[in-house]
Amino acid sequence: MIFNVIQLFLLAISAISDIRKKEISIWLVISMAGISLIDGVLSLVLHKKTVTELVISLIPGVLLVVLSVLSRQSIGYGDGLITMAIGVAFGISKLFAGLAIALFASGVMSIFLIVIRKAKRNDTFPFIPFILAGMVVSMFA
Template identity: 30%
Template sequence: MWEFIVRVLLGLFLMVVAIKDLISKKISLWIVILCIILLSICIPFCKALTLLDRILGISLGLGVLILSKITEGKIGMGDGLVLSVTGMGLGFWSNLELFALALAFAALFSMFLLVFRLAGRKNSIPFLPFMFISYLFLCIPVWSEII
């Protein structure tokens, strides 16, 4: 049951930050902090993942934060923060899967924009909506197990 609560919490979190990213291309730090607090309450009751797996999941987001600093903001700091939060709830491998799928969806969307000349190479797109879509896509098998 607690794993399900964590999954729903992450889904709601990703939905909120994706909408915020679409509208303002920024996310609020208080949303991230609130989700960290709520996850911290739920995680002790979850037995599916080890503490090491959760720490490694967070490290994936920290790696993106470092890349954001190196690229001087071409990769958003918010993307790294959100990836750290999802890593806390999903663990390393599921978080890596989420990130890779989101990158693939973003790449396909970018190619579409480039091919039809709707955007140029210098244009930026919000990444968090692709993380939310990827999360929904990855949760479909989980829903069938619950029902």
């Protein structure tokens, strides 16, 4: 649980950076990955998770990085890297729930901004704040 709280704190810092600069510090991503690595090793040693579970929890992040490449960064690399970095600490079920909430919320926000003419269809906006919101809900719901 402590690892998840630390991850949420770092995710909040990343969300602020994503909103302000539309970029994410690689040091935050590395810190998150390091925390997930420590959590993963402890989970293996304490027999709480299997190697398969840890590897599976990386898949959503890998898929987002691939989508980033295929979409010419409509989805930023940082979104995928952060998803990969937090995957092990949160686990696949919480990660999927958090990402589903994030995708739904960002879709609703996009439609709202287009309807009130504050954005166009091709505009981009930060996704990490939505990941943060989704992960908070999946953690405490």
